[in-house]
Amino acid sequence: MTLTIEMLFPEIANLYGDNANIDFLARCLPQARIARTGLNETPEFASGKVDLVYLGPLTEQGQLRAIKRLLPHRDRINHLIDSGTHFLFTHNAMETLGSRITNAEMNYDEAGVGIFDFSTEVGMFERYTGKVMGTFDGVSQPIVGYKSQFSMVSSSPEIPGFMTTTRGIGRNPTTHVEGVRRHNFIGTSLIGPVLVMNPHLAQWLLSSLVPSPAPEIALKEIAVAAYDARLREFHDDRTWSSFERVSG
Amino acid sequence: MTESTVPVPGNRHGPRFGLRALAAVWIGKCAASALRLLGREGTHVPGRIALWVCPGLLGCIARPDTVIVVTGTNGKTTTTNLLADALGAIGLRVSSNRAGSNLRDGIVATLISGVSLTGRCRNDVAVLEMDERSALRVLPQLAPDIVVCTNLTRDSIKRNAHPEFIAWVLSSALSPTTTLVLNSDDLIAASLGSDSNVRVFYGVDPTGDESREPSGSAVDASICPRCDEPLEWLFWRFNHIGRVRCRACGFTSPKPDIRVSPIDSTTGLRSLVINSESVSVRLANESVVNVYNVAAVAATLDVLNIAPKTIGSVVGSLTPPPSRFADETVGGVRLVRLLTKGLVGVAVSRAFAHILSVPGRKVVLLAVDETTDRFDGVENTAWTYDADYEYLADPSISAIYVGGVRRHDQALRLAMAGVDPTRIVLDESETRGADLVPLEGVDAIFNLHSNHNAVVTGDVVHGKLRTRLMEKNS
Numbered sequence: 001m002t003l004t005i006e007m008l009f010p011e012i013a014n015l016y017g018d019n020a021n022i023d024f025l026a027r028c029l030p031q032a033r034i035a036r037t038g039l040n041e042t043p044e045f046a047s048g049k050v051d052l053v054y055l056g057p058l059t060e061q062g063q064l065r066a067i068k069r070l071l072p073h074r075d076r077i078n079h080l081i082d083s084g085t086h087f088l089f090t091h092n093a094m095e096t097l098g099s100r101i102t103n104a105e106m107n108y109d110e111a112g113v114g115i116f117d118f119s120t121e122v123g124m125f126e127r128y129t130g131k132v133m134g135t136f137d138g139v140s141q142p143i144v145g146y147k148s149q150f151s152m153v154s155s156s157p158e159i160p161g162f163m164t165t166t167r168g169i170g171r172n173p174t175t176h177v178e179g180v181r182r183h184n185f186i187g188t189s190l191i192g193p194v195l196v197m198n199p200h201l202a203q204w205l206l207s208s209l210v211p212s213p214a215p216e217i218a219l220k221e222i223a224v225a226a227y228d229a230r231l232r233e234f235h236d237d238r239t240w241s242s243f244e245r246v247s248g
Numbered sequence: 249m250t251e252s253t254v255p256v257p258g259n260r261h262g263p264r265f266g267l268r269a270l271a272a273v274w275i276g277k278c279a280a281s282a283l284r285l286l287g288r289e290g291t292h293v294p295g296r297i298a299l300w301v302c303p304g305l306l307g308c309i310a311r312p313d314t315v316i317v318v319t320g321t322n323g324k325t326t327t328t329n330l331l332a333d334a335l336g337a338i339g340l341r342v343s344s345n346r347a348g349s350n351l352r353d354g355i356v357a358t359l360i361s362g363v364s365l366t367g368r369c370r371n372d373v374a375v376l377e378m379d380e381r382s383a384l385r386v387l388p389q390l391a392p393d394i395v396v397c398t399n400l401t402r403d404s405i406k407r408n409a410h411p412e413f414i415a416w417v418l419s420s421a422l423s424p425t426t427t428l429v430l431n432s433d434d435l436i437a438a439s440l441g442s443d444s445n446v447r448v449f450y451g452v453d454p455t456g457d458e459s460r461e462p463s464g465s466a467v468d469a470s471i472c473p474r475c476d477e478p479l480e481w482l483f484w485r486f487n488h489i490g491r492v493r494c495r496a497c498g499f500t501s502p503k504p505d506i507r508v509s510p511i512d513s514t515t516g517l518r519s520l521v522i523n524s525e526s527v528s529v530r531l532a533n534e535s536v537v538n539v540y541n542v543a544a545v546a547a548t549l550d551v552l553n554i555a556p557k558t559i560g561s562v563v564g565s566l567t568p569p570p571s572r573f574a575d576e577t578v579g580g581v582r583l584v585r586l587l588t589k590g591l592v593g594v595a596v597s598r599a600f601a602h603i604l605s606v607p608g609r610k611v612v613l614l615a616v617d618e619t620t621d622r623f624d625g626v627e628n629t630a631w632t633y634d635a636d637y638e639y640l641a642d643p644s645i646s647a648i649y650v651g652g653v654r655r656h657d658q659a660l661r662l663a664m665a666g667v668d669p670t671r672i673v674l675d676e677s678e679t680r681g682a683d684l685v686p687l688e689g690v691d692a693i694f695n696l697h698s699n700h701n702a703v704v705t706g707d708v709v710h711g712k713l714r715t716r717l718m719e720k721n722s
Contacts, residue, residue, distance in 0.1 A: 040476055059413070127407075129628060148628055222656070225660075229656045
C-alpha cells in the first residue's frame with residue numbers, strides 16, 4: 001500500500017529550508033506519495049488516510065492563516081493523534097496547535113487550534129538563536145539542532161516534550177523540555193532541518209512509518225558523517241554561550 | 249509625481265538643535281579627524297561617540313533640504329553610490345555614506361561630516377544607505393523625504409528571519425509623509441508604507457525569455473495578499489521577483505511608473521520609460537540586478553522632478569562600482585571568482601545560478617562557511633537548505649571541491665540536491681582544493697568563497713589556480 005505524506009500549506013510554510021525534511025523522507029521512501037495541500041484546499045487528512053502530516057515554519061501572519069485553516073479540523077486532528085497517525089510540526093508550526101499566540105508588537109492575541117495546552121508569546125524584537133542538544137526516547141544518540149525564533153512557548157511541565165535538552169534551552173529559557181510529543185505527534189521548534197541533521201531520528205521515524213522491513217535512510221554515510229562532526233562540536237564546551245543555558 | 253522634493257540650497261534643522269548637539273558635532277568631528285590620523289576610515293565611530301554625547305542628534309542635526317534613504321536586501325550599496333553619482337553629475341552637493349556604514353552610527357557620522365563647525369549643513373542632498381533592520385532606530389528621527397527600497401528577499405535566518413518581518417519593520421518606521429520609491433517587481437517591497445505615502449514604482453520589463461513558473465526554495469510571494477489564492481506569474485525572474493496577478497480577485501503587481509525595457513539587440517539600447525515619456529539609454533552593466541538598480545535611481549530622480557532627458561543622460565553615464573566578482577581566462581581556462589555570501593541562501597543561489605549560465609565543462613571550489621558567526625554567536629547551518637544547491641547537480645559540473653569545517657554538512661546538502669557523491673571531494677583545508685583540481689578537460693573553474701575568508705581563502709585559491717594555469721600553459 002502506498003504511504004502518503006501530506007505537506008500542509010507549502011506555499012507559506014517553507015521558511016528556513018525546513019521542507020528538506022520532506023525531501024529527505026521522499027528520498028528515503030521513493031514509493032511514498034507526497035501530497036502538497038494548498039492553503040485554500042481541504043487537507044487530505046480531514047477525510048482520508050494519511051501516514052504523516054507535516055507543517056513547516058511560517059511567518060507570523062502565516063501562522064494565523066494556518067490556524068484558520070486547521071481550526072475546522074480540530075476534532076479530526078485530535079482523533080488522528082490519538083489513533084497513532086504520525087505528525088511532524090517544525091519550528092513555529094507547532095505553536096498553531098496550542099491554546100493562544102500573543103504578539104504584542106504586531107498587536108494580536110489569537111486563539112490557536114487548541115490541541116495542546118500551551119501558549120506562545122511572540123517578541124518581534126527578541127529573536128533567539130541558539131544550539132540544542134538533547135535526548136529523545138526513540139533513539140540512543142543525542143538529537144542536535146538549532147533554534148532561530150521570535151517566540152517562546154509556555155506550558156505546564158506535565159505536557160510531554162519531544163526531547164529533553166542536555167545543552168541549550170527547551171520550550172523557553174527556563175526549561176529543558178523541548179517541543180511536544182503525544183503518541184506519534186512530534187512538534188519541535190528545532191530547525192536544521194531536524195530529520196536531515198539527525199539521521200538516527202530519521203531512521204526511527206522510517207521504522208515507525210514502515211515497520212517491516214524498515215527502509216534504511218538515504219545518503220546514510222554522508223548524513224552520519226555530518227551528524228558525527230556536529231556532535232563532536234556540540235560536545236565541546238567552548239562552542240556554547242551563556243545565553244544557551246537554561247535558567248531558573 | 250504628486251509631491252516634489254526638488255533640492256534647493258539651504259539649511260534644515262530638526263527640533264531642539266542646541267549647544268549639546270553642537271558639542272556632539274564637534275566631538276564627532278574631532279573623533280573623525282583622530283581616526284583619519286590613525287589611518288582609519290572612521291565611518292561609524294564618530295557617530296557613535298556623538299550619539300553618546302547627544303542621543304537625539306539624528307533628529308536635530310542640520311541636514312540637507314532633501315534626505316534620501318536607500319534600503320533593501322540587495323543592491324542598496326550600489327544604488328546609493330549610483331544615486332549619489334547621478335545627483336553629483338546634475339550639479340548638487342551630495343553627502344553619502346558610500347563606504348557602506350549603514351547603521352545609525354554610520355548615518356550620523358555621515359551627517360556630521362556634512363555640517364560645518366557652526367553646525368550649518370554644507371550639502372544640497374543626502375543619499376544615505378540604511379540597513380533595513382535599523383529602520384526603527386533611524387527613520388523616525390531622520391524623517392527622510394524619500395525612502396528607496398530595492399527589494400526585500402530572504403537574508404540571514406538568524407538576523408533577518410524572513411522578508412515579511414523586514415517589511416513590517418520598515419513600514420512600522422515610515423512616516424506617512426515620506427515618498428516611497430519601490431520595486432514593483434517585488435511584491436513584498438512594493439507593499440511598504442500605507443495609503444498615506446506617495447508611492448512611486450519602478451520595474452524592469454520582461455524579455456519574453458522568463459519563466460512563468462517559479463522555482464527554488466525561496467519564493468516568498470506565492471499567494472494573493474487579498475484572498476490567499478495562488479498567484480499567477482506573468483513572468484518570474486528569481487526568488488519572488490517578477491510580476492503576478494490573481495485570477496480569483498483581480499489583484500496585480502503595481503504598475504511601474506518608471507520602466508526599463510529589454511535591450512534592443514540591434515542598437516544595444518534600452519528604453520527608459522518615465523511616466524509615458526521614453527528616452528534611450530545605454531547601460532554600462534547589463535546584468536538584470538544592475539538594471540534594477542539603475543531603474544531605482546531613475547525613479548528617484550523623477551521624484552526629484554529631474555527632466556526625463558536629463559535622467560536618461562545621467563543614468564547612461566553611470567558606472568557601477570567594481571563588483572566582488574572576477575572573471576578572466578588563464579591558459580585557456582576561464583577562472584571565475586565569486587563572492588558567495590554564506591548564511592544567505594538567496595545570495596548563494598544567485599552565485600550557483602551564475603555557474604550554470606556559463607557554458608562548458610566546469611569545476612567548482614566551494615568554501616562558503618561563515619565561521620565568524622561561530623565566534624560571535626551561533627552558526628546556524630539551516631541556511632544551506634534555503635539555497636538552491638540543485639544548480640550544482642548539473643552534469644556540466646564534473647567535480648565540486650568542498651573545503652572547511654562545514655564540509656560534511658555541505659556534502660550532505662549537495663547530495664540532497666542530487667549531486668552525485670562521487671563528484672564531491674572533501675578536504676579540511678579551504679585552499680587545498682586549488683592544488684588538487686584537475687586542469688585538463690576543464691573549460692571553467694569557479695572559486696566560491698564567503699565574506700570573512702575572501703583574503704585567507706579566496707585570494708589564496710585564486711593565486712594558486714592562476715599560477716597552475718599559467719605553468720600549464722608555459
